[in-house]
Amino acid sequence: xxxxxxxxxxxxxxxxxxxxxxxxxxxxxxxxxxxxxxxxxxxxxxxxxxxxxxxxxxxxxxxxxxxxxxxxxxxxxxxxxxxxxxxxxxxxxxxxxxxxxxxxxxxxxxxxxxxxxxxxxxxxxxxxxxxxxxxxxxxxxxxxxxxxxxxxxxxxxxxxxxxxxxxxxxxxxxxxxxxxxxxxxxxxxxxxxxxxxxxxxxxxxxxxxxxxxxxxxxxxxxxxxxxxxxxxxxxxxxxxxxxxxxxxxxxxxxxxxxxxxxxxxxxxxxxxxxxxxxxxxxxxxxxxxxxx
Amino acid sequence: xxxxxxxxxxxxxxxxxxxxxxxxxxxxxxxxxxxxxxxxxxxxxxxxxxxxxxxxxxxxxxxxxxxxxxxxxxxxxxxxxxxxxxxxxxxxxxxxxxxxxxxxxxxxxxxxxxxxxxxxxxxxxxxxxxxxxxxxxxxxxxxxxxxxxxxxxxxxxxxxxxxxxxxxxxxxxxxxxxxxxxxxxxxxxxxxxxxxxxxxxxxxxxxxxxxxxxxxxxxxxxxxxxxxxxxxxxxxxxxxxxxxxxxxxxxxx
Numbered sequence: 150x151x152x153x154x155x156x157x158x159x160x161x162x163x164x165x166x167x168x169x170x171x172x173x174x175x176x177x178x179x180x181x182x183x184x185x186x187x188x189x190x191x192x193x194x195x196x197x198x199x200x201x202x203x204x205x206x207x208x209x210x211x212x213x214x215x216x217x218x219x220x221x222x223x224x225x226x227x228x229x230x231x232x233x234x235x236x237x238x239x240x241x242x243x244x245x246x247x248x249x250x251x252x253x254x255x256x257x258x259x260x261x262x263x264x265x266x267x268x269x270x271x272x273x274x275x276x277x278x279x280x281x282x283x284x285x286x287x288x289x290x291x292x293x294x295x296x297x298x299x300x301x302x303x304x305x306x307x308x309x310x311x312x313x314x315x316x317x318x319x320x321x322x323x324x325x326x327x328x329x330x331x332x333x334x335x336x337x338x339x340x341x342x343x344x345x346x347x348x349x350x351x352x353x354x355x356x357x358x359x360x361x362x363x364x365x366x367x368x369x370x371x372x373x374x375x376x377x378x379x380x381x382x383x384x385x386x387x388x389x390x391x392x393x394x395x396x397x398x399x400x401x402x403x404x405x406x407x408x409x410x411x412x413x414x415x416x417x418x419x420x421x422x423x424x425x426x427x428x429x430x431x432x433x434x435x436x437x438x439x440x441x
Numbered sequence: 442x443x444x445x446x447x448x449x450x451x452x453x454x455x456x457x458x459x460x461x462x463x464x465x466x467x468x469x470x471x472x473x474x475x476x477x478x479x480x481x482x483x484x485x486x487x488x489x490x491x492x493x494x495x496x497x498x499x500x501x502x503x504x505x506x507x508x509x510x511x512x513x514x515x516x517x518x519x520x521x522x523x524x525x526x527x528x529x530x531x532x533x534x535x536x537x538x539x540x541x542x543x544x545x546x547x548x549x550x551x552x553x554x555x556x557x558x559x560x561x562x563x564x565x566x567x568x569x570x571x572x573x574x575x576x577x578x579x580x581x582x583x584x585x586x587x588x589x590x591x592x593x594x595x596x597x598x599x600x601x602x603x604x605x606x607x608x609x610x611x612x613x614x615x616x617x618x619x620x621x622x623x624x625x626x627x628x629x630x631x632x633x634x635x636x637x638x639x640x641x642x643x644x645x646x647x648x649x650x651x652x653x654x655x656x657x658x659x660x661x662x663x664x665x666x667x668x669x670x671x672x673x674x675x676x677x678x679x680x681x682x683x684x685x686x687x688x689x690x691x692x693x694x
Contacts, residue, residue: 240455314546321532321543328530330514331492331523332591333547337513 151285156407157400164399165296166357171379171391173350179323179386180343183246187253188351189369195221195355196364197265203272210272213356221352225345261366272359295357302353319343378418382425384435444470444630450500452490460486462654473631475641478651484634488601492524493517519547523597527604529588533577537568540576540587544594561590582613601632618644642666
């Protein structure tokens with residue numbers, strides 16, 4: 150029993166970081182109906198930023214958040230403004246975004262491999278292998294800090310969405326784009342900001358996973374596959390769903406890994422994806438999609 | 442004095458055909474208008490084009506003398522043109538109160554917003570009782586009241602309402618028409634699209650009859666109601682379309 154609780158604790162800690170990664174992805178889909186296949190590659194790019202800030206000036210990965218968050222917010226604004234308005238009026242907008250972001254992912258992966266090679270990297274902060282003992286339970290320090298940081302950032306996102314004027318506009322656009330337009334929301338502006346926020350969350354995730362998981366450019370395919378499974382489970386476009394999906398699947402993957410061995414752990418995500426599509430295709434907190 | 446002028450306006454959806462074919466019409470300040478015509482006539486398209494949700498392919502739209510055709514919807518709204526679409530377009534996950542607050546999105550003065558909300562509650566007391574209910578869980582009639590209330594939060598000069606009676610029980614629809622009829626007292630110029638032609642004409646001063654994207658007839662509402670030829674040609678269809686399930690040709694895209 151103690152052992153199972155230990156596995157669940159580790160799963161929840163990881164789940165917090167997964168939730169941070171997934172929330173950016175689901176926000177982009179919710180506000181703009183963009184399926185951002187490049188989300189993973191931007192997370193890896195942020196890992197490299199954290200890595201070189203650690204190698205060079207010796208910044209702790211948590212300090213690198215001060216760079217990755219604003220930097221990826223800006224990259225998001227530029228990428229959105231440069232590419233997405235061109236396909237905005239398309240009747241197949243979401244399908245177009247899949248192709249467009251797939252292309253972005255390939256190009257960015259190539260560029261990362263060209264500049265940073267395909268070698269496995271990781272940041273090595275001093276607390277990386279430390280652990281805190283609480284009673285019988287052991288809590289890895291790095292994962293604990295990462296989870297706390299994720300929670301703080303997600304609370305920040307929540308406060309932004311529920312207590313600011315722009316946040317109201319973002320939620321309004323998520324719930325009904327036309328309705329947002331007719332009450333005076335500039336949806337182009339809101340979309341640009343939301344894409345920037347999604348990317349800022351990807352940047353933050355990069356700083357955090359730079360010491361949790363070794364990375365190399367092509368690693369992003371594995372991440373995007375897991376993230377898509379998480380947000381489909383939670384319901385595409387639902388932030389609550391992304392957080393719950395991330396926590397549930399991280400814990401499940403932990404249990405599977407513990408019982409059947411780590412090789413089976415990635416299967417958890419795709420098995421869950423398969424099941425949810427069979428049983429409840431709109432996801433836990435999703436709504437039946439409106440076609441058109 | 443004319444408030445809204447359309448000059449030879451042509452419009453349609455995406456890459457599709459023209460739905461509105463060179464419509465020219467004038468809306469006078471303080472009057473209420475009902476746009477009638479068969480399905481696919483371009484009634485909803487006209488409202489969406491004025492609201493800025495569709496870009497006119499040709500022609501000019503003047504509101505209070507300045508050109509608004511092809512302008513972003515939020516900028517059109519800022520000039521005082523408010524649009525209530527057929528599907529009501531509420532924010533289903535937000536409460537009644539949040540929906541109303543969103544209605545006044547362009548107004549930043551909290552005192553003004555509170556004052557407007559009080560006025561909306563006077564017209565729709567039911568909304569005040571449901572303040573914290575999620576909009577998506579309300580009945581059709583209550584949702585329509587919320588949509589109208591949210592539109593009034595804008596304090597519009599021109600209010601365009603698309604099919605307010607759609608999907609409502611007859612008694613509830615009558616209640617909505619009564620409220621719409623009383624909007625004239627608030628100095629709001631009204632442009633109403635309604636399939637339920639008799640009720641639509643009864644609560645307005647003036648009527649435009651559209652067919653195949655063109656303006657066919659423009660006359661006082663009571664005159665249209667009394668004209669036997671028009672009754673036969675256009676209002677006769679009333680019986681078969683009085684409870685339309687989904688209007689074809691121009692959907693809520």
